[in-house]
Amino acid sequence: SQQGEEDPQALSIQEGENATMNCSYKTSINNLQWYRQNSGRGLVHLILIRSNEREKHSGRLRVTLDTSKKSSSLLITASRAADTASYFCATGQGAQKLVFGQGTRLTINP
């Protein structure tokens, strides 16, 4: 079953702008992860935030987690053409399994 749901399904912005993607989930989690997938390739892990954390940064990426609202957001600042990809959230629920959302397709226009 797919738990994470990303919003929006597609996002198109100009290079240099910030991109924000959201993820909602339904059950309790022990961590939430974001992945990127370039067209025709596998997923690449970007960042992991634990259930007891509220915010995490990695380079131009900022992830927030609100467990009371069961939601997370991924912010990419100063976007670049190379950021064009699909972005997925995945929830870890106490075992090795992850449950992935359907992804947000991000397009950065030059």
Add this chain to the structure above:
Amino acid sequence: DVKVTQSSRYLVKRTGEKVFLECVQDMDHENMFWYRQDPGLGLRLIYFSYDVKMKEKGDIPEGYSVSREKKERFSLILESTSTNQTSMYLCASSANIRTGGFDQPQHFGDGTRLSIL
């Protein structure tokens, strides 16, 4: 860096054929996973394995089986292919929670795009 290698990037088969998709990881990870990815449906877990010779059904195991004879290798088997198995198949691996904790990222291969005619 972790490397997960899938044996083929593209495969074209006919209905009823038996297909083996191979996946090898080089990080001594205990856990390995097979997903399929379809437009509008996201990633769906087919099977996963916590250890050699162990396997667990995921969300959509029907029509598939797996084999894990060695720690580094996890094979997905389509016994008798059908057109609805046309998809992108992704393999992933991760460390075990006993050794690495709950917060383990999964490392993916580049996928096999399988077309069943």
